[in-house]
Amino acid sequence: xxxxxxxxxxxxxxxxxxxxxxxxxxASRALATATRATKDDALRALADxxxxxxxxxxxxxxxxxxRGRANGMSxxxxxxxxLTPERVHAIAEALRELAVLPDPVGExxxxxxxxxxxxxxxxxxxxxxxxxIYEARPNVTVDAAGLALKSGNAxxxxxxxAAAASNEVIVDVLAQALVGRGLPGELVQxxxxxxxxxxxALMRARGLVDVxxxxxxxxxxxxxxREATVPVIETGVGNCHLYVDATADRADALAxxxxxxxxxxxxxxxxxxxxxxxxxxxxxxxxxxxxxxAAGVTVHGDEATLRRAPxxxxxxxxxxxxxxxxxxSLDLAVRVVDDLDAAIAHVRRxxxxxxxxxxxxxxxxxxxxxxxxxxxxxIVNASTRFTDGGQLGLGAEIGISTQKxxxxxxxxxxxxTTTKWVVHGDGHVxx
Amino acid sequence: xxxxxxxxxxxxxxxxxxxxxxxxxxASRALATATRATKDDALRALADxxxxxxxxxxxxxxxxxxRGRANGMSxxxxxxxxLTPERVHAIAEALRELAVLPDPVGExxxxxxxxxxxxxxxxxxxxxxxxxIYEARPNVTVDAAGLALKSGNAxxxxxxxAAAASNEVIVDVLAQALVGRGLPGELVQxxxxxxxxxxxALMRARGLVDVxxxxxxxxxxxxxxREATVPVIETGVGNCHLYVDATADRADALAxxxxxxxxxxxxxxxxxxxxxxxxxxxxxxxxxxxxxxAAGVTVHGDEATLRRAPxxxxxxxxxxxxxxxxxxSLDLAVRVVDDLDAAIAHVRRxxxxxxxxxxxxxxxxxxxxxxxxxxxxxIVNASTRFTDGGQLGLGAEIGISTQKxxxxxxxxxxxxTTTKWVVHGDGHVxx
Numbered sequence: 001x002x003x004x005x006x007x008x009x010x011x012x013x014x015x016x017x018x019x020x021x022x023x024x025x026x027a028s029r030a031l032a033t034a035t036r037a038t039k040d041d042a043l044r045a046l047a048d049x050x051x052x053x054x055x056x057x058x059x060x061x062x063x064x065x066x067r068g069r070a071n072g073m074s075x076x077x078x079x080x081x082x083l084t085p086e087r088v089h090a091i092a093e094a095l096r097e098l099a100v101l102p103d104p105v106g107e108x109x110x111x112x113x114x115x116x117x118x119x120x121x122x123x124x125x126x127x128x129x130x131x132x133i134y135e136a137r138p139n140v141t142v143d144a145a146g147l148a149l150k151s152g153n154a155x156x157x158x159x160x161x162a163a164a165a166s167n168e169v170i171v172d173v174l175a176q177a178l179v180g181r182g183l184p185g186e187l188v189q190x191x192x193x194x195x196x197x198x199x200x201a202l203m204r205a206r207g208l209v210d211v212x213x214x215x216x217x218x219x220x221x222x223x224x225x226r227e228a229t230v231p232v233i234e235t236g237v238g239n240c241h242l243y244v245d246a247t248a249d250r251a252d253a254l255a256x257x258x259x260x261x262x263x264x265x266x267x268x269x270x271x272x273x274x275x276x277x278x279x280x281x282x283x284x285x286x287x288x289x290x291x292x293x294a295a296g297v298t299v300h301g302d303e304a305t306l307r308r309a310p311x312x313x314x315x316x317x318x319x320x321x322x323x324x325x326x327x328x329s330l331d332l333a334v335r336v337v338d339d340l341d342a343a344i345a346h347v348r349r350x351x352x353x354x355x356x357x358x359x360x361x362x363x364x365x366x367x368x369x370x371x372x373x374x375x376x377x378x379i380v381n382a383s384t385r386f387t388d389g390g391q392l393g394l395g396a397e398i399g400i401s402t403q404k405x406x407x408x409x410x411x412x413x414x415x416x417t418t419t420k421w422v423v424h425g426d427g428h429v430x431x
Numbered sequence: 432x433x434x435x436x437x438x439x440x441x442x443x444x445x446x447x448x449x450x451x452x453x454x455x456x457x458a459s460r461a462l463a464t465a466t467r468a469t470k471d472d473a474l475r476a477l478a479d480x481x482x483x484x485x486x487x488x489x490x491x492x493x494x495x496x497x498r499g500r501a502n503g504m505s506x507x508x509x510x511x512x513x514l515t516p517e518r519v520h521a522i523a524e525a526l527r528e529l530a531v532l533p534d535p536v537g538e539x540x541x542x543x544x545x546x547x548x549x550x551x552x553x554x555x556x557x558x559x560x561x562x563x564i565y566e567a568r569p570n571v572t573v574d575a576a577g578l579a580l581k582s583g584n585a586x587x588x589x590x591x592x593a594a595a596a597s598n599e600v601i602v603d604v605l606a607q608a609l610v611g612r613g614l615p616g617e618l619v620q621x622x623x624x625x626x627x628x629x630x631x632a633l634m635r636a637r638g639l640v641d642v643x644x645x646x647x648x649x650x651x652x653x654x655x656x657r658e659a660t661v662p663v664i665e666t667g668v669g670n671c672h673l674y675v676d677a678t679a680d681r682a683d684a685l686a687x688x689x690x691x692x693x694x695x696x697x698x699x700x701x702x703x704x705x706x707x708x709x710x711x712x713x714x715x716x717x718x719x720x721x722x723x724x725a726a727g728v729t730v731h732g733d734e735a736t737l738r739r740a741p742x743x744x745x746x747x748x749x750x751x752x753x754x755x756x757x758x759x760s761l762d763l764a765v766r767v768v769d770d771l772d773a774a775i776a777h778v779r780r781x782x783x784x785x786x787x788x789x790x791x792x793x794x795x796x797x798x799x800x801x802x803x804x805x806x807x808x809x810i811v812n813a814s815t816r817f818t819d820g821g822q823l824g825l826g827a828e829i830g831i832s833t834q835k836x837x838x839x840x841x842x843x844x845x846x847x848t849t850t851k852w853v854v855h856g857d858g859h860v861x862x
Contacts, residue, residue: 033802114824118813127835128805206656210835225637225660231836232662252858259860370853371464374559382549382856391861392852393545404558404641404849405662406837418835421823422801425813427683429690430822 013194017201020189021156021208024129027184028154032126034183036103039150042181043099046149047092049177050142050170054088057173060165061138068136068162076266081136081163091139094396095146101395104414105152119424124417126152131202131212132398133224136160140215141170145188147398151416156209157190158199160216164192203228210418213411215399218326233407233415235399238268238354239326240384243343243369245360246279252381253280253359254288259383260357262295266328268400269355269387273323273333275343281308281336289313289334297330304336323350340365344372351375353402355387376402376409444625448632451620452587452639455560458615459585463557465614467534470581473612474530477580478523480608481573481601485519488604491596492569499567499593507697512567512594522570525827526577532826535845536583550855555848557583562633562643563829564655567591571646572601576619578829582847587640588621589630591647595623634659641849644842646830649757664838664846666830669699669785670757671815674774674800676791677710683812684711684790685719690814691788693726697759699831700786700818704754704764706774712739712767720744720765728761735767754781771796775803782806784833786818807833807840 031039050057061083068078107124114120130153132144141159148155159167167190175185191198203212203224212232214224221234242260244253260271276285285308289299293313300318301309309315322333323346337343347356357379358369366380377387389397389410398416401407407415462470481488492514499509538555545551561584563575572590579586590598598621606616622629634643634655643663645655652665673691675684691702707716716739723730724744731749732740740746753764754777768774778787788810789800797811808818820828820841829847832838838846 029803032805112824118817118823120823125805229656231834233836249858255858255860263861366855372460374463374556375851377852377854379854380856382854382859383861385861386549386854386856386859387852392549392551392854393543403662405664408849409852418839420806421808421818421840423808423810423813423817423823424797425811425817427680427686428813428817429686430694430814430816 013197014201017191017194017198018205018208020191021129021202021205023186024154024156024189025208027186028126028128028152030184031149031152031154031187032128034152038183039103039152040099042149042178042183043095043146045181046146046174046177047095049173049180050088050092050095053169053173054085057088057166057169058083058085060169063165064136064163073162077136077162081138081166083138083166087139091142094143098146098150098396101150101413103150104417109419116428117426118428121422122419123422124414125420127210127416127418128153129209130155130416131158131205131209131230132156133158133199133202133212133214133216133220134160135216135220136162138163138166138170141167142174143396144398145174147396147413147416149187151413153416154187155189156202157188157192158202159190159192161192161195167192200227203230206230211416213399233399233401233405233411234403235401235411236268236354237326237352237402238270238400239273239324239350239352240269240271240355241273241275241347241351241357242271242384243275243347243356243358244277244280244284245340245343245358245362245365246277247361247365248280248284248359249361250280250284253284254291256357256359256381256383257288258291258295260385261292261297261332262330263383263385265330267385268326269384270328271332271357271384272325272327273335273350275335275337275346276305277340277343278304278336278338285334285336286310289315292332295330297332299332299334301334302336305334326352340368344369347373354400355379355384357382357384376400442628444628445632448622448625448629449636449639451622452560452633452636454617455585455587455620456639458617459557459559459583461615462580462583462585462618463559465583469614470534470583471530473580473609473614474526474577476612477577477605477608478526480604480611481519481523481526484600484604485516488519488597488600489514489516491600494596495567495594504593508567508593512569512597514569514597518570522573525574529577529581529827532581532844534581535848540850547859548857549859552853553850554853555845556851558641558847558849559584560640561586561847562589562636562640562661563587564589564630564633564643564645564647564651565591566647566651567593569594569597569601572598573605574827575829576605578827578844578847580618582844584847585618586620587633588619588623589633590621590623592623592626598623631658634661637661642847644830664830664832664836664842665834666832666842667699667785668757668783668833669701669831670704670755670781670783671700671702671786672704672706672778672782672788673702673815674706674778674787674789675708675711675715676771676774676789676793676796677708678792678796679708679711679715679790680792681711681715684715685722687788687790687812687814688719689722689726691816692723692728692763693761694814694816696761698816699757700815701759702763702788702815703756703758704766704781706766706768706777707736708771708774709735709767709769716765716767717741720746723763726761728763730763730765732765733767736765757783771799775800778804785831786810786815788813788815807831
């Protein structure tokens with residue numbers, strides 16, 4: 001597809017990245033009409049190839065880890081970067097699990113025969129070329145390649161430079177395995193070799209990249225939104241709230257709070273602010289704050305919260321900055337609110353539109369919260385941690401969309417497709 | 432919803448437009464939970480108010496027309512700008528027709544109960560605030576307001592400056608009618624008062640505008656794509672092709688060609704290039720070229736086409752520029768191709784992804800064309816002019832999307848909504 005909007009080729013990097021994207025587009029055509037059997041066979045071949053190349057992958061990963069340690073990378077990031085034989089096995093297993101999921105391509109989304117006899121079908125078809133920009137997590141390289149392949153798309157990857165050696169080997173292994181199955185190796189390519197300029201060129205490859213998915217922190221996503229001229233799906237920033245209503249079952253509320261805050265802290269669906277109805281504050285907050293303290297959580301509370309904190313619990317006064325922060329750590333902002341309206345107003349002011357939860361036994365309160373809170377997921381009497389493709393039974397996910405266009409919430413295979421109207425007539429002309 | 436990506440307020444225009452968008456967002460909350468009856472009553476009230484204000488609207492339109500004539504506006508653009516009592520009536524009638532369409536809001540798109548007992552529903556909900564940037568067509572002001580209202584959204588409009596007086600009165604009439612039905616007048620607002628800077632501010636109102644729909648020529652759309660940081664749905668550029676295969680029914684092919692080229696020339700679903708299989712060239716092209724000439728069409732042909740043109744038909748040699756041009760006029764590019772592969776290759780090279788058609792009696796050719804051509808609509812044995820919300824039975828449309836994200840092809844009410852996952856548990860936590 002051509003457009004009048006293509007960027008002028010500014011330099012060698014742009015030209016090189018556009019050449020990669022052009023090869024991806026050519027390769028995607030072979031895949032667009034491939035049968036499910038062909039794609040599933042290829043997924044299993046990719047899994048086998050990764051396991052067979054474990055030693056080579058781990059050697060490359062060791063050089064990434066060494067450079068990361070030398071650069072003072074945090075233990076958390078090093079852990080995300082690190083591969084082991086078990087992790088390579090798990091990554092390959094995820095590809096095999098994709099092979100058993102239904103193929104979204106070819107699904108008839110809508111269809112009808114019009115009064116004039118025209119036959120309409122709206123078919124699900126691949127996007128074409130999916131761009132993916134992410135941080136140093138080699139497993140995302142494989143996940144993205146697998147999801148793209150199953151949904152009939154070519155993928156152009158830009159992983160974090162900290163994982164460059166690992167990703168280079170992984171992409172090579174995947175491409176060779178595709179060729180071994182008679183598919184173009186250009187279905188999986190990386191632009192890591194061109195660094196940050198290459199990433200920007202990818203964001204501007206209009207007419208060649210059909211959708212770009214940034215997966216990472218707020219800074220990465222902000223950069224992509226600012227620079228990109230290709231269509232983008234934003235993922236992931238989750239300033240999630242849990243509201244404990246006056247009528248909440250106190251035991252449920254405590255279990256949900258601890259799960260949502262501490263089950264895993266560095267994730268977008270962890271809770272970052274607790275709101276408590278003032279009628280629940282006296283009997284819920286002291287025990288909740290003690291339990292949070294026991295779990296190692298530092299509370300950033302408003303005055304009404306801090307007043308109810310048991311002696312010795314770690315607390316600091318909350319500021320507006322706390323209400324707006326996605327901690328991704330053992331920190332929690334806590335505020336006492338006058339009523340449901342105040343809780344909804346707080347959520348509306350500070351939500352990033354990811355996941356918002358209420359604990360209540362009041363039907364009207366639950367219905368108002370569901371109707372009036374604007375988020376990808378609104379949860380009643382359960383943990384925010386359920387906003388996840390696997391947990392919601394949707395299969396593998398490529399990210400969690402926090403925008404309203406195209407995909408909202410966990411994005412799986414169907415969200416990597418678009419549709420095509422197919423119209424059959426018998427010489428029909430428009431009157 | 433807040434984000435860390437909001438643009439700094441650069442000047443008074445930005446501040447004013449952000450204030451408009453903020454009021455729109457507040458107003459949209461009242462509408463998000465409104466019943467269908469409330470919205471349909473309001474649509475009928477808007478229609479009544481427009482008809483009642485006909486004199487005032489026509490007076491404002493007369494000043495726009497006068498300025499347009501003084502500025503040398505073309506007859507075609509003046510015709511699009513001009514209102515008459517009959518046109519005001521037709522515009523109002525379109526609002527009444529919206530009132531009888533089903534409400535997309537509240538539809539349960541998917542739902543299930545998970546093995547752990549969590550109850551899931553994916554509900555269709557309004558976007559929130561829809562931005563619309565378009566050229567000088569006052570009817571689009573009303574269409575956009577009506578579609579936004581029915582789908583539960585507030586709308587912020589930026590019409591062409593050439594229609595500023597007409598739009599100002601129309602927006603005032605609509606807003607007052609909303610207030611008369613107990614709804615916020617801020618559901619329909621314009622930023623025309625702030626000119627081009629206001630339009631740019633609207634494109635950058637992140638967190639306030641949920642989707643921006645540009646509707647107009649390639650230049651307008653290119654500007655929006657370059658400047659916008661809010662999510663955009665591109666509409667409308669249609670370099671549409673008609674391929675006449677070797678086995679085509681010649682009479683069908685001729686009728687479809689004339690309809691697709693001449694039934695209305697200034698529209699995005701008109702055909703701009705005819706491709707003819709070489710085996711059909713000798714018996715199809717001479718009569719087709721004569722019929723095109725009789726209809727006033729100038730043919731821009733390749734050598735094989737020009738050779739077959741009857742004496743006296745208006746023809747010029749085609750260049751690559753012709754293959755890439757959306758004429759929107761009584762011009763047609765014509766090329767003879769060796770076979771189906773060459774036809775598909777030409778379409779792939781030059782298509783804008785709008786509508787592509789084949790005329791054939793060969794089942795395999797039709798199936799390959801449908802599978803291998805990448806466009807919003809692929810049409811077999813019928814006119815390209817059918818790619819239209821009304822013609823396809825989808826109801827009113829706000830534009831025709833040529834992008835792959837969110838909406839592809841005619842966009843109606845459902846395309847102005849997003850979804851929300853609603854999850855009910857009984858104290859569920861993630862294991």
